[in-house]
Amino acid sequence: MTGPTILVTRDGLGHAEPALGRKLAGTFLDLLDLEGRLPARICFYTEGVRLACEGSPVLDTLAALADRGVELIVCTTCLQYYGLVDQLRVGTAGNMNQIQAALWEAPAVLSV
Numbered sequence: 001m002t003g004p005t006i007l008v009t010r011d012g013l014g015h016a017e018p019a020l021g022r023k024l025a026g027t028f029l030d031l032l033d034l035e036g037r038l039p040a041r042i043c044f045y046t047e048g049v050r051l052a053c054e055g056s057p058v059l060d061t062l063a064a065l066a067d068r069g070v071e072l073i074v075c076t077t078c079l080q081y082y083g084l085v086d087q088l089r090v091g092t093a094g095n096m097n098q099i100q101a102a103l104w105e106a107p108a109v110l111s112v
Contacts, residue, residue, distance in 0.1 A: 003040040005106035008048035013112050022057050027065045028112060030062040038070055040106065044091065045075035053079075054087040062090040073098050 012021020013028055032038060042065070044052050051058050052074045066072050072091030079085045079093060103109055 004108040004110050005041045005043060006039045007064045007103045008044045008051060009046045011047040013100055021088040024039045026058050029058050033061055033064050038068060041071040041073060041102045042044060043073045045078050049074050052087050052088060052091045053059060056112040059089050066090055087100055
């Protein structure tokens with residue numbers, strides 16, 4: 001699949017209160033799925049890995065995007081740091097080499 005790579009580095013969008021940030025992330029991801037503007041990949045690192053783990057309000061949307069061919073790469077080091085390795089529910093645990101390759105290969109990189 002061609003398209004941009006999206007970087008998710010927070011447990012939500014922006015620097016807002018956590019509940020608002022997660023709500024905005026849900027809306028953003030829902031619109032990608034609904035409007036068919038699919039990125040090639042979404043890379044999650046630092047606090048962003050939480051969105052791919054158990055209890056995340058966006059798991060269904062991320063699963064739908066993955067089903068449509070969007071590659072979800074979730075930083076293994078970050079999962080380990082936050083104690084979330086066993087809670088990963090969507091995507092593939094990857095390393096920084098894979099994330100860096102996704103960035104270099106992308107025609108555009110969006111950071112949300």
